[in-house]
Amino acid sequence: MSDILLQANAVAKHFGGVKALRDVSLSIRRGEVYGLIGPNGAGKTTFFNCMTGLYIPDGGGFTFDGVALQADAPHRAAELGIARTFQNIRLFGNMTALENVMVGRHVRTKAGVFGAMFLNRATRDEEAAIRQRAVELLHYVDIADRADDLAKNLSYGDQRRLEIARALATEPKLLCLDEPAAGMNATETEELRVLIEGIRKDGTTVLLIEHDVKLVMGLCDRVAVLDYGALVIEDVPAVVQKDPRVIEAYLGA
Amino acid sequence: MKNWLSPKSMTGIALIAIALIVLPHVVGMGGQAWVRILNFAILYVFLALGLNIVVGFAGLLDLGYIAFYAVGAYTWALLASPHFGLHFPVWAILPIGALMACVFGVLLGSPTLKLRGDYLAIVTLGFGEIIRIFLNNLNSPVNITNGPQGITLIDPVKVGDFSFAGTSQIFGMTMTGPQKYYYLLVALALLVIIINVRLQHSRIGRAWQAIREDEIAAKAVGINTRNIKLLAFAMGASFGGIAGGIFSAMQGFVSPESFSLIESIMVLAMVVLGGMGHIPGVILGAVLLTFLPEVLRYAVTPVQMALFGKILVDPESLRMLVFGLALVLVMRFKPAGLWPSPERSRELSEKPVEVVK
Structure with a gap:
């Protein structure tokens, strides 16, 4: 390496x-x-x-x-x-802080349309893991108490942190x-x-x-x-x- | 997470179930025409939910959605009518119809991937018209669609020997064709609603929402926006295709004029007026906008007679006038729709919370 x-x-x-x-x-x-x-x-x-x-x-x-x-x-x-944040913060404003980080897990997970429709075991487990990891990351950047707030309603500093958490979610x-x-x-x-x-x-x-x-x-x-x-x-x-x-x-x- | 097994929600579910079962018989007392309107309301629920995936979830404005309804309807018509002498069974045609619509969804989606907003709307509008015009003209040199005359004598939905058309006796009860179709449609609608709810709260649903919110940020977190957008078009189109198939079977007749631009606009109005991106709102929008014009049709003449003693305005124009006015009023006073998702109503009714530190 x-x-x-x-x-x-x-x-x-x-x-x-x-x-x-x-x-x-x-x-x-x-x-x-x-x-x-x-x-x-x-x-x-x-x-x-x-x-x-x-x-x-x-x-x-x-x-x-x-x-x-x-x-x-x-x-x-x-x-x-490679994960990034933006100079002028680009969050998914009308999604909650938690959902923003969950979107960050997209690239490391794979449930598709059929998984979503039939909600099989693998999909449910993956979904639970996504949520758990997202919560951990919110704790990591210290905004876990804002998990259910819409991203656009967070304070400026918290938005910066959320953007970092979302970037970190992509591993x-x-x-x-x-x-x-x-x-x-x-x-x-x-x-x-x-x-x-x-x-x-x-x-x-x-x-x-x-x-x-x-x-x-x-x-x-x-x-x-x-x-x-x-x-x-x-x-x-x-x-x-x-x-x-x-x-x-x-x-x- | 809601607790579905709590006594309160169980009672609610039971009441809704009873209402859904009894509804066609109550409505049927006013004549079978009303049961047919009820069935159309459910078909529009399918369409509105399908379009909601594209417009509400993924934020892609589609003005040609009815094209997929047309594709589904003609797929059924061609595979189950004397036109080609084909009589496929329902379990084969419905999936084929959904698949055909899905393919057309991807066909439409691929050239529009880089477009957004107004530009996308114009392209999709063109696509919707192209399909209709094709259906109108594909009767020569080879007669595929039978042109403006449309296709007649389309097979009804049949499961084994049981046909959904015509009156029959079930468990000692007399059921008319529309009433039987109603139960089929309700069952399908429940399935479609469950699929939609599940999609919304899935990894894919979040990716759609992310694209709607900020496409560049969505790309940066690793969402393949091209594929996810195509998936939205494909999924939305399949629901349209299924609705089209049932429409074809229920009517026994299809012609291109059922798939005009105004239909696309109506479905879009249902989504927007109900509450974009919010499944219960979209359902409400579809049911209301199907019933409102019909109720007006029956109400306009008696009301004029009662008020003025004669018919002052042509009922048909007045009906559309009142309907249009209702749309304007809803959008003026409830811009997020009649039943928006909690987040979206906050978004439009309040000023954004400015936190200055």
């Missing part, structure tokens, strides 16, 4: 004349928290979308866990073990979080840090896009910086923080 979980090879993507990604190559190791930072419009979310199959890259590609990722097949990416090898701390206050950000630490400790690799520099530097094992769609540097936080190009492009003097 290779040490590298995800390898991006010269990924390029442009929208009309705008080069959103210019041959970005980076590698994420198993078990680490990997930070991806950069100014607004640097191409971080585009990178995410290419990786999870929502966009088709114009050049290059990804190798995940030894398998070449097929472009434009988001459900395949989830099957292989990912790589969990990609797109600005999870956006709009959170200091306490919530700290709670989020603890949660991500926990996820890493439980064996899931985390890719983190984040603007909160303190959070990224404190949490990540390695950090990559994007600017104008190009990779500036990929290294441990201590080195990245001192790099003059990064300071100029992003961190400021």
